[in-house]
Amino acid sequence: xxxxxxxxxxxxxxxxxxxxxxxxxxxxxxxxxxxxxxxxxxxxxxxxxxxxxxxxxxxxxxxxxxxxxxxxxxxxxxxxxxxxxxxxxxxxxxxxxxxxxxxxxxxxxxxxxxxxxxxxxxxxxxxxxxxxxxxxxxxxxxxxxxxxxxxxxxxxxxxxxxxxxxxxxxxxxxxxxxxxxxxxxxxxxxxxxxxxxxxxxxxxxxxxxxxxxxxxxxxxxxxxxxxxxxxxxxxxxxxxxxxxxxxxxxxxxxxxxxxxxxxxxxxxxxxxxxxxxxxxxxxxxxxxxxxxxxxxxxxxxxxxxxxxxxx
Amino acid sequence: xxxxxxxxxxxxxxxxxxxxxxxxxxxxxxxxxxxxxxxxxxxxxxxxxxxxxxxxxxxxxxxxxxxxxxxxxxxxxxxxxxxxxxxxxxxxxxxx
Amino acid sequence: xxxxxxxxxxxxxxxxxxxxxxxxxxxxxxxxxxxxxxxxxxxxxxxxxxxxxxxxxxxxxxxxxxxxxxxxxxxxxxxxxxxxxxxxxxxxxxxxxxxxxxxx
Numbered sequence: 001x002x003x004x005x006x007x008x009x010x011x012x013x014x015x016x017x018x019x020x021x022x023x024x025x026x027x028x029x030x031x032x033x034x035x036x037x038x039x040x041x042x043x044x045x046x047x048x049x050x051x052x053x054x055x056x057x058x059x060x061x062x063x064x065x066x067x068x069x070x071x072x073x074x075x076x077x078x079x080x081x082x083x084x085x086x087x088x089x090x091x092x093x094x095x096x097x098x099x100x101x102x103x104x105x106x107x108x109x110x111x112x113x114x115x116x117x118x119x120x121x122x123x124x125x126x127x128x129x130x131x132x133x134x135x136x137x138x139x140x141x142x143x144x145x146x147x148x149x150x151x152x153x154x155x156x157x158x159x160x161x162x163x164x165x166x167x168x169x170x171x172x173x174x175x176x177x178x179x180x181x182x183x184x185x186x187x188x189x190x191x192x193x194x195x196x197x198x199x200x201x202x203x204x205x206x207x208x209x210x211x212x213x214x215x216x217x218x219x220x221x222x223x224x225x226x227x228x229x230x231x232x233x234x235x236x237x238x239x240x241x242x243x244x245x246x247x248x249x250x251x252x253x254x255x256x257x258x259x260x261x262x263x264x265x266x267x268x269x270x271x272x273x274x275x276x277x278x279x280x281x282x283x284x285x286x287x288x289x290x291x292x293x294x295x296x297x298x299x300x301x302x303x304x305x306x307x308x309x310x311x
Numbered sequence: 312x313x314x315x316x317x318x319x320x321x322x323x324x325x326x327x328x329x330x331x332x333x334x335x336x337x338x339x340x341x342x343x344x345x346x347x348x349x350x351x352x353x354x355x356x357x358x359x360x361x362x363x364x365x366x367x368x369x370x371x372x373x374x375x376x377x378x379x380x381x382x383x384x385x386x387x388x389x390x391x392x393x394x395x396x397x398x399x400x401x402x403x404x405x406x407x
Numbered sequence: 408x409x410x411x412x413x414x415x416x417x418x419x420x421x422x423x424x425x426x427x428x429x430x431x432x433x434x435x436x437x438x439x440x441x442x443x444x445x446x447x448x449x450x451x452x453x454x455x456x457x458x459x460x461x462x463x464x465x466x467x468x469x470x471x472x473x474x475x476x477x478x479x480x481x482x483x484x485x486x487x488x489x490x491x492x493x494x495x496x497x498x499x500x501x502x503x504x505x506x507x508x509x510x511x
Contacts, residue, residue, distance in 0.1 A: 003318035008410050010325050012417040014332075019421050019444050021336060023428035028436060033335060033344055035440050036385070037351060041328070042447060043374070044355055047362060049414070049454065051464050052370040055359075056377050057476045064381050066443070066480050071392045073487040074436060082494040085433035085501035096430035104423030107448070111415030114456040118411075125457070125465040140466030141473060149470065156474050163481035167488035176491070179392050191387060199380050206377070214370040218477050223377060226384045233391035292477070299484040302491075 011045045032070050039063025052214035053141045056206075060222030065296055068229045072179070072300060079177055136278045138212035145216070146281045150273045154262065157254045157288055164251065164295045168304070173241070176302030181235025192234050199227040207289055211278065217285035221292035228297030232306075239303030247294065247305045254291030258284050317365040324358050345389055352382025414455045421448035433501040435490045439483065446479055 018041060022034035043059035046052075128140055128148070137143045145153045203220040210216030231237040261280055262273035275281060297306065331354065334347040356375045363371035425445035432438050450472045457468035494500050 003315070003322070005410060006322060007318075007325075008413045010322065012413050012420075014325070014329070015417060016420050016424070018332070019424050023424055023432070023437065023441055023444065028434060030336075030338075030344075031437060031440060033348070035443070037332070037335065037348070038444070038447075040351055040355055040378075043378070044358055047359055047368075047371050047374055048366075049464060050366070050368060051454065051469050052368065052374050054450075054454070054469055054472055054476075055371070055374045057473050059374070059378055059381055061476050061480050062447070064385055066483055067385065068388050068392075069480070069484055069487055070436060070440070071389065073491055075392050076491050077436070077494050077500055080494050080498065082500040083498055085499075085503060093431050096427050099430060100423045100427035103426045104419045107422045107452070108416055108419035111418055111452050111456065112412060114452075115411045115415055118456070118458045124467050128466050141470045144467055144470035145473065152474060156477060159478055160481045163485040167485045170485070170488045170492045172492075181391070185390075188387070191383065195380070195383050199384070202376060202380050206373070209373065213373070215373060218473060219377065223380060226381060226388075230384045230387050233388055296480070296484070299488075302488070 007048055011041070011048060014041055015045060029074065032067070032074060035070070036063050036067035039067065053139075053216065053219070056214065056219040057222065060219055060226065064226045065222055065229070065300075068226070069300055075179055076177055135275075137281060139210055139214060139216065141214070142210050142216050142281065142285075146284055147275045150258075150262070150275065153288075154255070154258045154273070157258065157291060160292055160295055161251065161255055164299055167299055167302075171302060173304075175239065175241055178239060178301060179233065181233060188234055192231070192236060196227060196231065196236075199223055203227075203289070207285055208282070210285065211281060217288040218292065221289040221296070224289065224293035225296035225300075228293060228306075229300050232297065232301050236309055237297075237306050238309050239298075239301035240305045240307050241303060242305055242307070244305045244307070247298075250290050250294040251298070252291065254284075254288035257287035314365060317361050321358055321361050321365065324354050324361070328354050328358075345386060348389065349382060349386055352378060352385070356382075411455050414451055418448040418451040418455070421445070421451070433503050435493075435500050435502065439486055439490070443479065443483065446475070450475055 015038065018034055018038040022031045022038055026034075039058060039062040043055045043063065046058055047055040128144065131148070132138075132140055132143050135143055135147050137147065203223045206215040206220040206223065207217060208215075210219070228237065232239065261275075261284060265274045265276055266272060268276070270276065275284075294306075298304070328351060331347040331350040334350075335344050338344060356378050359371050359375040359378065363369055363375070422445050425441045425443075425448065429438050429441040429445070432441060453472055453475075454464055454468045457465035459465070490500065
């Protein structure tokens with residue numbers, strides 16, 4: 001048994017165990033914590049599979065931001081004393097078991113067949129590697145996201161914006177509860193003072209580095225969003241219903257810059273959504289980073305705006 | 312030789328993760344769970360740095376950097392929410 | 408990724424666990440976690456089935472999955488808003504009809 005095989009097997013077993021713990025039995029709070037840990041281990045698995053980009057996205061978005069969103073929703077459900085549903089009947093579990101076994105078999109058969117059918121090297125990936133050097137972008141994933149499949153990414157950021165609008169519509173024009181900030185908890189001031197500037201620095205580094213090596217707007221925005229969530233919980237940012245022009249602008253700047261750039265290049269005879277140069281890639285990524293980060297923080301806070309709290 | 316050492320160290324660290332997992336599973340207090348979550352962050356960082364060397368993927372160090380930032384932030388977030396939800400602070404206070 | 412078969416089997420296992428939990432769980436948060444884990448299984452399949460290029464993962468599959476992760480968090484945030492709104496208005500955190508609770 002080689003080391004590589006041992007890594008494959010232990011990560012696979014660990015992930016299955018964590019998923020089982022997150023989903024079946026035990027208290028819901030424990031399940032949520034197990035789900036966050038599942039995301040962290042999945043990030044290590046992506047790293048092991050050789051994809052630092054996905055590892056970063058999974059750790060920051062899959063585990064960090066999603067975990068914080070689910071935890072605060074759990075806290076809000078506790079606040080309204082929602083009725084906990086009863087356990088399912090044995091008949092239903094039996095039927096579910098049969099369906100799940102069949103589903104597992106189907107996915108396993110399809111997956112193994114697709115592995116067996118792999119012949120030679122991926123054609124699309126090869127084309128990507130040939131076309132990439134001309135763009136001046138060294139990271140193939142950033143290249144695909146911003147240059148080759150820019151329409152997908154434009155629609156993606158539009159979906160994030162739409163999700164925010166829909167979530168606000170579902171909750172109505174009011175302030176959603178948030179845990180009381182632990183402003184004066186021991187060490188909080190020291191931690192915030194150290195972590196906040198470092199997180200901004202790392203986010204900007206990820207954005208800048210994302211052009212050539214793994215990193216990019218999504219990873220950077222997730223880190224900024226995590227920082228924003230922390231600042232809200234530490235009482236340094238306060239959610240408010242007052243509509244501020246800056247917050248609104250930050251919400252849409254990603255979509256706006258992307259659209260204006262995509263249309264603007266047509267004035268110069270380029271096709272729709274063509275990217276005129278590496279500066280445009282960084283500009284679009286920076287705008288997307290701001291938009292996604294502020295959208296995720298507002299989704300967490302369940303509010304229309306944020307304002308800083310004076311000391 | 313060095314490759315074997317690195318791989319063995321990673322497997323050892325993964326075993327540490329499994330022990331930390333047992334603590335999260337077992338609890339019983341929020342503080343236990345939070346501390347093992349911190350252990351998870353630190354150990355994952357070590358695994359990633361060793362993996363960067365072993366697999367010759369330097370970018371994994373950036374992933375480790377991101378995890379360091381996130382671990383601190385997640386801990387504060389989790390502490391804030393579990394403090395506010397109160398009852399889970401009690402020993403054995405598992406909520407259904 | 409020396410053994411893609413292991414990762415495919417892992418994806419199938421995660422998908423099955425998620426499906427089972429989605430069907431039996433009645434708490435909406437638990438069902439949401441189940442859907443998230445099924446999504447992770449799909450991401451694994453997408454990346455692994457694209458195969459390797461010069462020993463590295465296919466860049467297009469990675470970009471697809473990266474898009475998927477971001478879309479997933481937006482969808483989760485919207486779903487959580489719906490769950491919270493439902494709980495505030497009806498006091499329920501499940502989509503099951505109330506009378507089912509009598510036979511426990």
